[in-house]
Amino acid sequence: MQSLYVEGNSALHRLSPRAKIFSLFLLGVVLFIGDNLPLLAIVTLLTALAYRSIGLSLKESAVRLRPILLTIVIVALFTLIVNPWHMALATLLRLTALMLYAAAVTATTTITQFMDEITALARPLERTGWVKADDIGLAVGLVLRFVPEIIARYHAISEAHAARGLKMRPVTILTPLIILTLRDADNIAAAIDARGIRRHVS
Secondary structure (H helix, E strand, O other), X not given: OOOOOOOOOOHHHHOOHHHHHHHHHHHHHHHHHOOOHHHHHHHHHHHHHHHHOOOOOHHHHHHHHHHHHHHHHHHHHHHHHHOOHHHHHHHHHHHHHHHHHHHHHHHOOOHHHHHHHXXXXXXXXXXXXXXXXXXXXXXXXXXXXXXXXXXXXXHHHHHHHHHXXXXXXXXXXXXXXXXXXXXXXXXXXXXXXXXXOOOOOO
């Protein structure tokens, strides 16, 4: 299985997981409060430098970010249709900066570290009786762990279509991808329950 984590010794690698999660949260708040274009451009540049500092090659960086960047461009173009250009540009810069820093945090934090921190941060919420911190940590860890697998499966299905000379259509790609992903989700849930990892199974 692939992982989003990248081995390294950059400043972000050495920063504590909790500090990275809080800084990502604060960056998201700041980005969506302000709409100053020069400031957004500077923040985007800084997050790009942070992402470059983790040690990935340009090719691998492009492969990792291409699907999300394409989505951001589509959102910005839609914003341009219904809003002035400066709002579309602000949306593009805002989402790009958030994507770059989130990718840098994900690449410099192991899944175990993420799960431990999310579980610890969610622990106070257990007093409400609505959530279980262990389950939240496990859910976040599974999402991070299987995102690369879903992307790899998408590429495998696309290549299978190309090898058979079939025309690439969203339905013929997404339908098997969703079915395979749901099947894997069922298998993983069964394995988790069989091992008693979740403490609160209904």
